[in-house]
Amino acid sequence: SFEAAIFDLDGVIVDTAKFHYLAWKRLAGELGFVFSEQANEQLKGVSRMESLELLLRDGGITEVTPEQKESLASRKNEWYKEYLATLTPADVLPGVADFIGLLRSQGVRTAIASASQNAPLILEKVNIRPLFDVVVDGNSIARAKPDPEEFLQAARLLGADPARCYVFEDAAAGVEGAVRAGMRVVGIGDRALLARAHLTLTSFEQLEPVFLLSHLGV
Ligand code: B16
Ligand code: MG
Numbered sequence: 001s002f003e004a005a006i007f008d009l010d011g012v013i014v015d016t017a018k019f020h021y022l023a024w025k026r027l028a029g030e031l032g033f034v035f036s037e038q039a040n041e042q043l044k045g046v047s048r049m050e051s052l053e054l055l056l057r058d059g060g061i062t063e064v065t066p067e068q069k070e071s072l073a074s075r076k077n078e079w080y081k082e083y084l085a086t087l088t089p090a091d092v093l094p095g096v097a098d099f100i101g102l103l104r105s106q107g108v109r110t111a112i113a114s115a116s117q118n119a120p121l122i123l124e125k126v127n128i129r130p131l132f133d134v135v136v137d138g139n140s141i142a143r144a145k146p147d148p149e150e151f152l153q154a155a156r157l158l159g160a161d162p163a164r165c166y167v168f169e170d171a172a173a174g175v176e177g178a179v180r181a182g183m184r185v186v187g188i189g190d191r192a193l194l195a196r197a198h199l200t201l202t203s204f205e206q207l208e209p210v211f212l213l214s215h216l217g218v
Contacts, residue, residue, distance in 0.1 A: 001186070004160035005103050006151055006201035008045065009114035009137075011170030012128050012188050014091050016116075019042060019083035024055055027076045041193065045171025047115050048073050065213040073098050074144035077118075084118060087125035101133045111135045111154040113167070115174075133159050145173040148181035155181070169197070 011017040021040045028035035039058045043051040052073050056064060064072070100110055111134040112119065114128045119137035124130040134157040136150050143149045155162045167178035175197045178185045187197030194200050 001164070002108065002166050004109040004111065004155065004158045004165040004166070005100070005111050006102070006111045006154045006158075006165055006167045006178075006183070007132075008167070008171065008174050009112050009119050009122060010116055011044060013093060013096055013112070013128065014087065014167050015093060016084065016087075016122060017170070020044075020051075020192065022083065023076045023079040024051065026079055027072060028055060028059055029155055030057055031061060031063075031072075035059070039213060041172075045115055045145050045169070045173035047138065048077065048117065050144065052076070059195045081118065081121075084121060084125060087122065089127045092126050092128055093204060094172060097128065097131065097202055104131065105218075109158045110161060111158055113150045114138065114173075115141075115150070121179045146173070146176035148177045148182065151178050151181035155183075169194070172196075 007013055009016070010020065011019045020043065020169050021037065024040060025035045026050060035055060035058060042054050046054070049069070052069055056062075104110060104215065110132050114134050114137045116122070117138040120139075122197070123135065129135070134154055136154045137155065138144070141150050141153060143216065151165070151167060152162060155165050162182045165183045167174070167184060167185045169175045169178055169183075172193055175185050175187055179196050185197045187194030187200040188203060189200070191200040
């Protein structure tokens with residue numbers, strides 16, 4: 001049996017991943033290159049500055065000063081926040097709220113573990129904060145995914161044994177961090193990209209909560 005369920009935010013609870021991609025693609029366009037959806041896959045789940053480094057590498061852009069990097073990252077973030085302003089509770093991904101409600105009714109504690117500094121804003125826009133006992137995000141951690149810190153901090157704040165935590169993640173970096181934290185991992189997305197997860201689902205929509213509960217042993 002397990003004690004706690006830890007959810008990634010972007011790509012699991014709400015599809016803000018598409019907004020990140022649009023904003024990074026726009027930045028790449030201004031820098032004079034096309035940023036593909038395939039190249040974007042590496043950016044999922046990693047921090048904003050690390051994402052910028054990966055983007056610049058993809059575009060073959062070198063000799064960027066730290067000040068220029070700060071300014072590029074904040075431009076991207078401004079565009080990203082324009083997209084976030086359009087979020088409503090209807091943007092919570094299908095099946096997610098019911099599933100979390102079901103877990104909570106079974107006494108399972110719940111947390112968000114997101115790399116995003118915009119997590120508090122997103123949770124407020126989609127009105128889902130009350131479903132979580134704990135929120136750990138990019139404002140409160142020193143080492144981003146694939147480091148296990150974020151997941152371990154969530155477990156600590158929940159008072160849960162990491163070995164009795166399930167993590168729901170859509171990004172390879174997050175799956176890696178959760179595995180390193182000694183947790184069980186459910187990948188949400190493409191099985192080939194999330195090969196290290198213990199179980200992979202295409203989406204919560206496909207998920208029969210009763211099946212998952214029996215699978216997870218509640
Ligand atoms: P921000 P998650 C992550 O959120 C995103 O997946 C990743 O693409 C983004 O770079 C990171 O947050 C930082 O986000 O720029 O808003 O601080 O998947 O860990 O919930
Ligand atoms: Mg994610």
